[in-house]
Amino acid sequence: MNPDLLPLALGINRVILYSGYVLLAGTFTFWSLVWPQGRKDRHLLILSIAGIALTTIATVAGPMIDIWIAGMTWAEVFSPISAAALFVRLAALAAAAFFLVDIVNYPIASWRRALPLTIVVAIAATMVASSNAVGGPWEVVKLVATMGHVIATAAWLGGLVALAAVLIPRQYLAELDKVIPRFSIIAATSVVVLLVTGTLHALAIAGGFQELVTSDYGIVFFIKVAIFGAMLLMGNHGRKYANGVALRAAAAARASKEAKINHDKLTKGGPGMHSLAVAMGAELAIAFGILLTTSLLVFVAPH
Amino acid sequence: MSRPQYSLPNLRRFLGACVVTAFLVTAVAAYYGTPEPLPASVDTTSDAAAATGGPADQAPATVTIEPEPTAAGVELPSEGPGVSEPGLLLIAAPLPDGTWDVSEQVMLAKPTTSLTLAPADISRAGSQFGFARPEATSVQVSVGEQPVVIPEARVIEQVSADIPSTTRFEISYRLDGATVTTVPSTARRGIGAIMPVTSGLDPDLPVVVMVVGETVLSLSCPELSLSERNCGTAAGDEAMILAEPLPFGAAVVAAQIDIPRL
Structure with missing residues (x-):
């Protein structure tokens, strides 16, 4: 791959990550704080699933671009904090994917807001830790x-x-x-x-x-x-x-x-x-x- | 009739809990298993292929992370372009604020009475430098023992100066705005674009670039063909130098570094 394309690949990946995060975290926040009754709306469900998919893809693709295309080693790509942040984000995304059905099956009110909001805060924290x-x-x-x-x-x-x-x-x-x-x-x-x-x-x-x-x-x-x-x-x-x-x-x-x-x-x-x-x-x-x-x-x- | 405990939703929740736990455990392991970013020194036993800017199918840079950097062992060229034959020897050292301390030694085949300096077009070093505007400050020019005055001692646009007839001159300056950080990457990891500010020379004049410092990781020559881009080789323990001189018209070097700590 042309090395000049490396920043482009990383830039595109970053846009995908931000877009996925906005879709996922935005929908979860919207459900939790604005419209709990909309939890079964098909369009919002699609947005949240798209958000999970895009964020997961970009989270995995970023290090792969650095390691496979730029030829960097794990130690060059990650600091201890950013390495941990990667897997914490994947854990949060897995929680979102596996428990999405539970989130939308019950009214997202009171303590039931905890799971979606915790997922949002966890993903946000991992983005801060990698910034x-x-x-x-x-x-x-x-x-x-x-x-x-x-x-x-x-x-x-x-x-x-x-x-x-x-x-x-x-x-x-x-x-x-x-x-x-x-x-x-x-x-x-x-x-x-x-x-x-x-x-x-x-x-x-x-x-x-x-x-x-x-x-x-x-x-x-x-x-x-x-x-x-x-x-x-x-x-x-x-x-x-x-x-x-x-x-x-x-x-x-x-x-x-x-x-x-x-x-x-x-x-x-x-x-x-x-x-x-x-x-x-x-x-x-x-x-x-x-x-x-x-x-x-x-x-x-x-x- | 009660629902069985191993219903599909329960299985999904169990799998979800397992996957989340596995990722969290891996996060802890990754935190303790990933080394802190430390000043790195180039492993002199390798060819030190460029980690950034190098083709994907070539060996990545071999970088040895050492808790205690080795003592300085820089071998400055005693012959070659700019020293004992026509050409330009550029020596650059990264500084903790991301700027570079640079010197250029020029030796020409024929005497000249004028000198032209111009800010380097470092966008040639890669698209990440597209927004960069390098600036040379504290510029000092000497012809033999005689100094040549450069207005405001800075080069932000083309500057010409009359000099005594000579085949040799030397320039030193502080280069700012030529380093970008690599993101995502370890803290303080960056790439510096190194090009001569000396302008108007023969495009075929050989140029040697040497980057000095214990945190220099690799050199890449973006204007060479893909197979030649990993163009650096170790020069002692704490420096890298071009394996082959570049023609002046293609003298663009991207140096991957860890910006030194104060």
Whole structure:
């Protein structure tokens, strides 16, 4: 294999890992904190299974690329912490795969939230342990910031994907007036956490504000911030729209004696839902842009 | 009639518990079985194939992790390009902050009265350097015993200077922005792109690159054919040198290193 393709292979693998993590952790978080009743929704189940599969593939493929293609040894690829993190992540993924049926068979409330949330936190911790937050100055700040960042990403991006999976088929619009306010709280909290932890992490990695604004790492970081800002605007628009649609649907369904006919009109047709789908699609596309710039940040991070 | 204890869900849960436990036990074993990243020295008994940048079907770099690095044993070239015959000898040493301490000794076949320096296009060393903008600072140029002033003592764009007629000159500088970390990898593992800042020389002029330091792991020449890319060989216990000189037009070397600790 052409050695120049090695960074490309690792970059693609990293995007797969982030995507899988967002799908898996996002869906589990969505079930646990936003919509426990959606545990048997087919689309969410597919998202969680896809997340497990993608995360597993990327977790295994990363070291294989280094060992088989780059010719590195185990000791060169792993530190003790990152080696342990690899197997802890595989354990968490195995738990997710083998116990997914149990997770969705019972209401994900009260103590039953423990398993899915523990799996999310465990996978997030392994990603932090394998990141550049380990070692160097400001290690504690970097570790805490990265952990908060990774979990908030799952809650927000993953929740957004889950929300889109629920919204677009238009099967549960009547429940959206409950789901969207809950998700909005999670999303708003996540955005604040992402802003604070992202800034702290970038400053810690770059070594200060001056170093951040004058480095390639800083340039990519600010591109990511710009994309993040665009996503915030898009997300705000989309959620306002979703909220309005949900409220109108619920009100109409309650008020009309021909509830079914009106509900069908409101939920299965009309330009409103189309616009909403476009807005959420754009938001998700921007989210993918964030994942790409995040994987790029790893390459240009200063040592 | 009660359900049997060995029902399919129970079997799934049992298997799941076994697999999760096995991975957790392996995690503990991996933690204690994986060596801490330590400064590594190149095993001088091997050909030290490049670990990064080398083709997959070639032997990987043989790296001996030693708790206590051996004493310095660098053998600087006493002859060859840049020293006893026309060419350029570049000697680079990685520093703890990820920069490089570099010197270039140039010997030309014909006298010259001008000198051109330019930042190296290290994107030629690999796509991971696509965003890198190397900068040479603390630049000192000497022709014999006579110093040559370089504006601000830095090279961030092409710089030309008039020099006394000579066939020999020497440049030393600090190279910044030419190291990227390898991710995922052990802590402090990185790749440095080494190229001369001396510019405008004969593309066929032979160039020898030597990388000094106990944490140098391998040298790779990305502009050579696949079978020739593992281009480094040991020079003493704590240095690597090109096995064959490169032509100036293809003098690009990627050095895999563990960035030295303070």
